[in-house]
Amino acid sequence: MAVNQTPLFSRIRDIFDQGFTVDWISTIYVSLTHLIALIGAPFAFYYAPSELTPVIIGWIAIYFVFGGVSITAYCHRLITHQAANDISLPVHLFFGFVGQVLAMQGHIIRWSSNHVLHHGADKSGKHLLDPYSATWFPSTWQNFIWSHTIAHLINHPDSEEKDRAIAAKEKVKILRIQRRLYVPLIVLWVYITPFSVGYFLTGTLAGGLGLLAASLVGMILVQHNTWTVNSITHMWGFTRGLHSSALNNYLWLGPLGEGNHHADHHDCQTDYRNGFGWTGWLLDPTRYLLLSLRGLGLVKGLRSASKHVESEIIAQRRLRELETKSPSPLWSLWEQKLISAKADWLEKTRQWEQYCQQVKKLKKMSLPDFELQQRIEKLKAEIQQAKVNMQEARMSFFDTLSAYKQDMA
Ligand SMILES: [Zn+2]
Ligand SMILES: [Zn+2]
Structure with a gap:
């Protein structure tokens, strides 16, 4: 049910x-x-x-x-x-x-x-x-x-x-x-x-x-x-x-x-x-x-x-699942750590999405091809870095979850 x-x-x-x-x-x-x-x-x-x-x-x-x-x-x-x-x-x-x-x-x-x-x-x-x-x-x-x-x-x-x-x-x-x-x-x-x-x-x-x-x-x-x-x-x-x-x-x-x-x-x-x-x-x-x-x-x-909304739903489900399973003293010890890891993941996802939005906006502007390529090229390194940050923050959230589960076991 x-x-x-x-x-x-x-x-x-x-x-x-x-x-x-x-x-x-x-x-x-x-x-x-x-x-x-x-x-x-x-x-x-x-x-x-x-x-x-x-x-x-x-x-x-x-x-x-x-x-x-x-x-x-x-x-x-x-x-x-x-x-x-x-x-x-x-x-x-x-x-x-x-x-x-x-x-x-x-x-x-x-x-x-x-x-x-x-x-x-x-x-x-x-x-x-x-x-x-x-x-x-x-x-x-x-x-x-x-x-x-x-x-x-x-x-x-x-x-x-x-x-x-x-x-x-x-x-x-x-x-x-x-x-x-x-x-x-x-x-x-x-x-x-x-x-x-x-x-x-x-x-x-x-x-x-x-x-x-x-x-x-x-x-x-x-x-x-x-x-x-x-x-x-x-x-x-x-x-x-x-x-x-x-x-x-x-x-x-x-x-x-x-x-x-x-x-x-x-x-x-x-x-x-x-x-x-x-x-x-x-x-x-x-x-x-x-x-x-x-x-x-x-x-x-x-x-x-958005990726941000999707990540939030997934993270929220994981936390809710653990909260219901967990003995309350242990949960209160870990709660803040888990919430910070989730917030960090969501923030990094939001930053990466902002860069992607910038590229989309640029493409919609009627810029000459050369200028458009130049501007996108400039953003490339930052987008790549933002993507790595997002992936690392995601991993860190799941690592924190695993550490908590081990502590519970
Ligand atoms: Zn239904
Ligand atoms: Zn429906």
Whole structure:
């Protein structure tokens, strides 16, 4: 279970005493689509003309990946967390008006404002406002079933925070248009298009129904893909020194990378990447999509945490981990040393970043090539020295940590 949180309820049905109500439309829709996908789809595939089989398999795969990245890259990182300064119209249309609709998790304003509340609960400590918390109940199965499915079938009580989160997203005109068109878009992309393509390719009703059933299978796969981030990555994983409700996983390869470093994401929400260091590069395929979109000029100004912020989060986690483990007299002896080592590392990182910023600024100035090279050349030695200082200070911080651990042993 996630760290530092006590359960709010003893049974799931206790939520109804707090003003929660069943969202019957979502409950019936999700139940029916799951039933049809699990029981009806195998029959539809069996009776569909055999030449349609590769199309059915291909459509399920495309649906799953396209719906998944539209949630993780577009709806989550670009829209909810504003990981880019500028998002072009084709990106909105492709991912927002097609892919996000295929994912069937509510229109963008609803999805995004709920997710803002999910992160806000960590900061404010108001965990009752989290739309899919994995910490409300005493047992693992209750938390899993709530965060993974039931939370999405329930109307949560209104709150000022909820109104504010919705109002912030409503400021964006294209999101208001998507909300207005959401139901017609569902009918078009999830139902009419696959049915028509299946019917057109085979000339039979069974062909149309076969591809329609493939849509429903793709839909529930995408839904469980996203819900896994809400449930699993808030319940199991690396816990040392973390303070958010999320956890990090270094082996889990699910949800298109969103779940692997979920604690890093909770600590650094506006970062277009999910995960620090080399494991972030390895386990976060969504960032490659965002970098490709930037390369094509379709999004501009991707935001990422500065080295200074990243180092601060890492150092803070290490200190918090030791503080909780340590007998208090020993901690008070070492605390100041560790805090100074951390401050020194962060200061040296800040200095190195300042030099890098200077070079960036110079490159943006319209200087003649010769003058630009000369000025950069002058800074080179100082940058190199600043980098060495930063690396030494980092090493010194970790050496101090090791010395402390030895003292504890
Ligand atoms: Zn989360
Ligand atoms: Zn998030």
